[in-house]
Amino acid sequence: MSIRAGGGNLVRGAMDKLAFDRELKKLDNFAEAGYFLALHIRFTSPLMFFQTYDQAWIDTYSEKGYVLRDPMTAFAFSRAGWTRWSNPRIPDPFGIFEEAKAHGLKFGATVSTGPILSRTVCSVARSDREFEDHEILTIEVIVKRLHQMVEPTHRLTKAQAEALKLIADGYRHAAAANMLGISESALKVRLAAARERLMARTTAEAIQRAKDFNLL
Incomplete structure (x- = not known):
């Protein structure tokens, strides 16, 4: 099978x-x-x-x-x-x-x-x-x-959580990066790190898992 x-x-x-x-x-x-x-x-x-x-x-x-x-x-x-x-x-x-x-x-x-x-x-x-x-x-x-x-993670860094939270709130990458005072490429690095830590394939999936784990 x-x-x-x-x-x-x-x-x-x-x-x-x-x-x-x-x-x-x-x-x-x-x-x-x-x-x-x-x-x-x-x-x-x-x-x-x-x-x-x-x-x-x-x-x-x-x-x-x-x-x-x-x-x-x-x-x-x-x-x-x-x-x-x-x-x-x-x-x-x-x-x-x-x-x-x-x-x-x-x-x-x-x-x-x-x-x-x-x-x-x-x-x-x-x-x-x-x-x-x-x-x-x-x-x-x-x-x-x-x-x-496959024990799920229970922690995100402050930078990862902030980046994920802004995207979850509906901000586009450029706007989220501006609010954090970083470049858009730096924001993408933080989002990628959050996805990896949450073992998610997409940012949307990472956001849902972060909510499930009460990380946002």
């Missing part, structure tokens, strides 16, 4: 990227029918996500808006820890698990870690058998390690 990923350039440096990819490979080895990994979910939006489920299931899940009705969503945001999809104490009133079985996701487990305001959630699936306890515990260790690898 191919990996579908989203998010910015969150893993920086050759060694970090290699280590991150190794952890993803370990996760893939456990999830014979694919996995979903959302790292540092803040206000429903993850900093980075990966999914290797069957494409038909990804499309069905998205088109039917199952994320809002998925029992594992409720589980993941109500506590940190892990559970199997077959847990009889977790109701599935919309029959999502049964529908997933038709796409090869017959057995699964979900791991939730991190604080509620920056939660990481991972679901893994198999088509042949239930996950054993020791396998899920190992997956939990992998997920916690991935969570730590």
Whole structure:
């Protein structure tokens, strides 16, 4: 299965990227029918996500808006820890698990870690058998390690915050630079530094993340 990923350039440096990819490979080895990994979910939006489920299931899940009705969503945001999809104490009133079985996701487990305001959630699936306890515990260790690898920044320099705030307030580059008493090229350097620190691809994305982290 191919990996579908989203998010910015969150893993920086050759060694970090290699280590991150190794952890993803370990996760893939456990999830014979694919996995979903959302790292540092803040206000429903993850900093980075990966999914290797069957494409038909990804499309069905998205088109039917199952994320809002998925029992594992409720589980993941109500506590940190892990559970199997077959847990009889977790109701599935919309029959999502049964529908997933038709796409090869017959057995699964979900791991939730991190604080509620920056939660990481991972679901893994198999088509042949239930996950054993020791396998899920190992997956939990992998997920916690991935969570730590992409820990979001919580600080901007004063210069970066000022530049980002002016753009967020609607000022054009020339006007913002003039207000700060710097050249337009210097302003762009500050904005680029803010994007890098916030692991954002665009200034608009950096502004949103800065707001999410209460940095503006």
